[in-house]
Amino acid sequence: MASSEICNAYATSAPLLSRVQKLCQEFECTNDDVRRCANEFVHELELGLHGRTASVCQIPTYVTQVATGREKVFIILKGIALGLDLGGTNLRVCSVELKGDSTFRVLQSQVPVPRDVMVSKTSKGLFGFISQRIGLFLEHHQLSLNVTDMDPSHPYFALGFSFSFPAYQAGINSGILLRWTKGYDIPEVVNQDVCMLLQSEIDLLKLPVKVTAIVNDALGTIMSRAYTLPLTHTRPTIGAIFGTGTNGVYLQNLSGIAKPMDGMVDQSTGTMFMSTEWGSFDNKLSVLPVTRFDIELDVHSVNPGDQIFEKRTSGMFLGELLRLVILELYSDEHLRLFRERCQSAPDPDPSVSLWHRWSVDASILSTAEADDSDTLETLRSKISSTFRIASEIISAEDALAVKLLANAIGRRGARLAGTAVGSVIVQSGILSQYSIQSNATSGARSLVDVAIDGSVAEHYPGFENYIRDALRAIPQIGDEIEPHISIGQAKDGSSVGAAIVVLVAAHQGT
Numbered sequence: 365m366a367s368s369e370i371c372n373a374y375a376t377s378a379p380l381l382s383r384v385q386k387l388c389q390e391f392e393c394t395n396d397d398v399r400r401c402a403n404e405f406v407h408e409l410e411l412g413l414h415g416r417t418a419s420v421c422q423i424p425t426y427v428t429q430v431a432t433g434r435e436k437v438f439i440i441l442k443g444i445a446l447g448l449d450l451g452g453t454n455l456r457v458c459s460v461e462l463k464g465d466s467t468f469r470v471l472q473s474q475v476p477v478p479r480d481v482m483v484s485k486t487s488k489g490l491f492g493f494i495s496q497r498i499g500l501f502l503e504h505h506q507l508s509l510n511v512t513d514m515d516p517s518h519p520y521f522a523l524g525f526s527f528s529f530p531a532y533q534a535g536i537n538s539g540i541l542l543r544w545t546k547g548y549d550i551p552e553v554v555n556q557d558v559c560m561l562l563q564s565e566i567d568l569l570k571l572p573v574k575v576t577a578i579v580n581d582a583l584g585t586i587m588s589r590a591y592t593l594p595l596t597h598t599r600p601t602i603g604a605i606f607g608t609g610t611n612g613v614y615l616q617n618l619s620g621i622a623k624p625m626d627g628m629v630d631q632s633t634g635t636m637f638m639s640t641e642w643g644s645f646d647n648k649l650s651v652l653p654v655t656r657f658d659i660e661l662d663v664h665s666v667n668p669g670d671q672i673f674e675k676r677t678s679g680m681f682l683g684e685l686l687r688l689v690i691l692e693l694y695s696d697e698h699l700r701l702f703r704e705r706c707q708s709a710p711d712p713d714p715s716v717s718l719w720h721r722w723s724v725d726a727s728i729l730s731t732a733e734a735d736d737s738d739t740l741e742t743l744r745s746k747i748s749s750t751f752r753i754a755s756e757i758i759s760a761e762d763a764l765a766v767k768l769l770a771n772a773i774g775r776r777g778a779r780l781a782g783t784a785v786g787s788v789i790v791q792s793g794i795l796s797q798y799s800i801q802s803n804a805t806s807g808a809r810s811l812v813d814v815a816i817d818g819s820v821a822e823h824y825p826g827f828e829n830y831i832r833d834a835l836r837a838i839p840q841i842g843d844e845i846e847p848h849i850s851i852g853q854a855k856d857g858s859s860v861g862a863a864i865v866v867l868v869a870a871h872q873g874t
């Protein structure tokens with residue numbers, strides 16, 4: 365039975381589920397909503413290309429072609445490029461050896477980024493922390509430069525820096541931070557070149573490493589998927605991240621980029637990947653759906669009024685939205701949420717995460733979506749561990765209420781994610797090739813390939829189906845073209861992809 369039907373069945377008799385049903389309706393994202401948002405999205409993407417004030421800023425990446433899978437690390441010392449991924453929650457350092465046959469060998473280490481490094485007055489904490497981790501990585505894997513291997517023109521490891529924040533690029537190895545997102549707040553770094561800040565700290569530690577390229581994680585994802593796909597497969601030209609935060613990168617014809625670009629542009633391919641920074645789409649809230657919970661979440665975030673689209677679609681925020689809704693239900697004693705088996709209401713315990721802002725991550729939404737059992741036992745135990753509520757007081761009806769709400773919030777997020785992907789497909793101009801290709805695409809090759817990564821995309825059951833539903837609702841795509849769009853995950857693509865960009869960049873220069 366679909367969740368709305370389950371809800372209907374209970375609603376008349378159970379006040380809790382009747383309220384839940386109304387709340388779920390507030391999170392509806394109808395086909396009309398999708399169409400309205402997609403229209404505005406395409407308009408904003410176009411404004412961004414003209415350098416006009418737009419909520420999506422369209423940052424040129426200076427990467428003008430996609431990887432072929434045949435790249436080899438022949439120019440980099442010891443056959444290795446380094447990748448660094450500062451994504452949000454974690455920092456990853458890796459070394460990548462591309463074999464030139466669509467396969468690669470990766471050594472990787474990952475650590476959580478400490479809170480006092482994410483939020484700090486000065487830049488030293490973050491970049492000092494990153495360079496120390498690079499040093500430890502080289503030491504641990506005994507990656508050192510050896511005079512006999514040394515290519516005098518490259519006496520260092522080239523590092524691709526996957527920096528997953530909005531950074532204006534004036535070239536492939538410079539990135540001026542425009543603003544922080546995803547809970548980071550280090551004011552001193554804003555308007556600074558993050559490649560230079562990192563390089564200074566690397567040099568202080570005398571590490572043989574040069575920051576050669578800065579790459580948004582959505583572009584890294586495209587590159588790593590492109591490298592591993594068989595050559596017969598359509599090359600990915602769109603990348604989307606739905607993880608702690610969200611963004612999309614796509615291949616744009618240079619002729620459509622009307623704003624001036626400060627760096628040297630390789631014109632040979634006639635295209636360039638643009639980083640849309642769609643997380644800030646519709647900050648003015650002219651088309652996006654909005655509930656009082658969205659407003660409350662935004663007001664209490666570190667960047668109120670900013671990243672409004674991200675706050676409806678990405679992992680950092682979906683759990684908090686659910687917490688706010690559940691808290692409202694809990695606060696109404698008559699509904700008896702989590703009280704069914706208690707004689708009296710338990711005293712609110714301030715240490716319980718139901719009252720703690722940002723204490724709930726998006727994994728509970730995935731558990732809720734995945735648990736289709738009659739007893740919802742897995743979900744009950746997740747509710748208990750997430751909200752620190754004794755499992756004995758979580759009734760079957762409570763668990764069902766959480767499931768329905770989680771589904772409504774997750775479904776809205778995933779449909780909006782599909783709206784963003786669809787809008788970029790429309791903007792990329794690729795649909796004009798459809799009539800020519802329509803017969804050919806019924807074979808193995810798709811019309812367009814989208815590389816996706818991020819914790820929500822990876823763990824939320826049915827995420828791709830919701831994206832596809834939204835794609836079908838966009839008139840330019842519809843039922844006819846949607847099956848010709850291939851979507852594939854590129855797990856942990858950003859760090860590997862950043863190392864690949866180092867190589868593609870080297871090829872561009874030759």
Ligand code: BGC
Nearest residue numbers: 528529530545605609610611
């Ligand atoms: C950042 C993007 C990034 C995305 C996914 C957003 O908050 O602004 O640059 O690509 O998160 O990590």
